[in-house]
Amino acid sequence: MLGNIAVQEIDKIRPILDELSRKIWETPEAGFKEFQASDNTAKVLEEAGFTVERKAGGVTTAIKASFGSGHPVIGFMGEFDSLPGLNQKATTDKDSDNPGAYGHGCGHNLMCAAHVGAVIGLKEEMIKNNLPGTIIFYACPGEELLTGKGFMARGGAFEGLDCAINFHPSKVTEVTIGTSTAVNSFRLHFKGRSSHAGSDPQNGRSALDALELTNVGINFLREHVPEDVRMHYIITEGGVAPNIVPDIASGYYYVRAFSREKVEDTFERMIKVAKGAAMMTETEVEVEFTGGCYNTMNNHVLAGVVKEAMDEVPQEEWDEKDLAFAKDIDKHNPALVESLQAKYGLPEGMHLYEGGGAITNFNSFGSTDMGDVMHIVPTAYCFTGCTSLGTPNHSWQFCACAGSSIGEKGMILGAKIMAVFGAKLLNNPKIVKEAKAEFDKAMNGRTYKCPIPKEIPAP
Numbered sequence: 001m002l003g004n005i006a007v008q009e010i011d012k013i014r015p016i017l018d019e020l021s022r023k024i025w026e027t028p029e030a031g032f033k034e035f036q037a038s039d040n041t042a043k044v045l046e047e048a049g050f051t052v053e054r055k056a057g058g059v060t061t062a063i064k065a066s067f068g069s070g071h072p073v074i075g076f077m078g079e080f081d082s083l084p085g086l087n088q089k090a091t092t093d094k095d096s097d098n099p100g101a102y103g104h105g106c107g108h109n110l111m112c113a114a115h116v117g118a119v120i121g122l123k124e125e126m127i128k129n130n131l132p133g134t135i136i137f138y139a140c141p142g143e144e145l146l147t148g149k150g151f152m153a154r155g156g157a158f159e160g161l162d163c164a165i166n167f168h169p170s171k172v173t174e175v176t177i178g179t180s181t182a183v184n185s186f187r188l189h190f191k192g193r194s195s196h197a198g199s200d201p202q203n204g205r206s207a208l209d210a211l212e213l214t215n216v217g218i219n220f221l222r223e224h225v226p227e228d229v230r231m232h233y234i235i236t237e238g239g240v241a242p243n244i245v246p247d248i249a250s251g252y253y254y255v256r257a258f259s260r261e262k263v264e265d266t267f268e269r270m271i272k273v274a275k276g277a278a279m280m281t282e283t284e285v286e287v288e289f290t291g292g293c294y295n296t297m298n299n300h301v302l303a304g305v306v307k308e309a310m311d312e313v314p315q316e317e318w319d320e321k322d323l324a325f326a327k328d329i330d331k332h333n334p335a336l337v338e339s340l341q342a343k344y345g346l347p348e349g350m351h352l353y354e355g356g357g358a359i360t361n362f363n364s365f366g367s368t369d370m371g372d373v374m375h376i377v378p379t380a381y382c383f384t385g386c387t388s389l390g391t392p393n394h395s396w397q398f399c400a401c402a403g404s405s406i407g408e409k410g411m412i413l414g415a416k417i418m419a420v421f422g423a424k425l426l427n428n429p430k431i432v433k434e435a436k437a438e439f440d441k442a443m444n445g446r447t448y449k450c451p452i453p454k455e456i457p458a459p
């Protein structure tokens with residue numbers, strides 16, 4: 001099989017990949033502060049003979065590691081940031097030595113090491129099989145903040161790429177052609193005038209009133225937006241005591257939809273609501289743009305190649321320990337296990353996915369900044385089972401699985417699938433041309449425009 005050399009190489013370097021994944025898991029870092037993860041990852045790739053560029057695209061913790069020359073140029077998009085509040089031991093009950101701290105509740109430790117494994121394996125395949133082309137590993141920071149790849153794109157990190165692949169740890173092994181949402185996130189800061197709420201209310205101008213009226217307005221706006229639009233918010237500051245008219249108040253907002261156009265349109269309307277509320281209350285409002293990304297746009301040609309790779313790479317068996325771990329952790333969420341079994345037609349009693357890969361077409365109202373890359377070059381987006389079926393996304397359970405042998409087995413499978421995918425593309429560049437034709441048709445003359453305003457500097 002084409003890709004066999006890569007698969008064998010990944011088995012050979014497995015201790016290095018497990019160690020890298022474990023190190024990242026043990027020292028979870030916030031988005032754009034992945035200093036240790038970035039350094040550890042860069043060192044592994046330097047030792048493996050890659051040309052490593054740090055601060056790729058002007059983003060401090062981003063890495064670009066290349067091997068080979070000429071076209072096609074394939075990008076392997078790793079991530080390594082973690083999530084606040086999800087610190088967890090690799091155990092089946094909620095437990096942490098540092099509760100509330102950052103933790104790998106999205107499994108990006110596995111994700112980073114899988115992409116590293118894929119390119120190191122593929123490099124071996126290229127050398128032994130004389131395959132032309134260039135492979136580039138990217139470590140993309142700040143995915144959970146949905147801006148890492150936008151900043152990298154703005155800094156030119158993805159220039160020259162022909163196509164890309166992204167693997168994410170999941171519950172099920174699949175390559176998706178479904179869409180996830182584009183998003184803008186922002187904070188509104190209202191400024192009014194403080195006064196005694198009992199004796200002098202007429203002289204107060206409440207920033208909290210403005211914030212509440214904004215939220216009322218946004219809730220009325222829901223009726224008049226396309227049905228895939230989602231708007232959510234929290235109040236982050238609303239005054240200090242009921243007897244003081246609050247002079248400052250702030251809220252944090254998300255708007256999502258299945259296209260950038262709808263997000264941008266609704267975003268403008270939400271800002272109008274806020275300005276209207278400020279006018280009504282004689283306060284001032286400041287908009288702080290915090291992030292934005294594109295919806296995902298998957299490529300059917302590349303998805304087909306990933307599916308072929310999934311069929312060719314055998315899945316390592318789950319052992320007794322893995323099965324017992326999964327069954328025990330799933331006791332926390334039996335409803336999710338049942339819904340997953342129903343969604344994918346899996347047998348009752350299954351807690352760890354097995355059964356090969358599938359091309360699925362489920363849309364998701366979540367968001368990922370992979371959407372940005374997908375609007376720059378044709379991209380494949382794939383997953384392997386790295387957690388139990390009852391593991392929610394962004395949860396302590398996910399963190400536990402990502403630190404266990406279950407996560408490591410899923411990670412190795414992901415690495416091999418991507419390496420075989422890469423070998424197929426390098427061996428037959430015609431596929432890349434077909435993928436590009438599909439991409440051009442889908443873009444329909446549009447070009448990628450970074451959603452993050454120029455005034456916001458890269459971290």
Ligand SMILES: [Zn+2]
Pocket residue numbers: 106107108143168
């Ligand atoms: Zn993630």
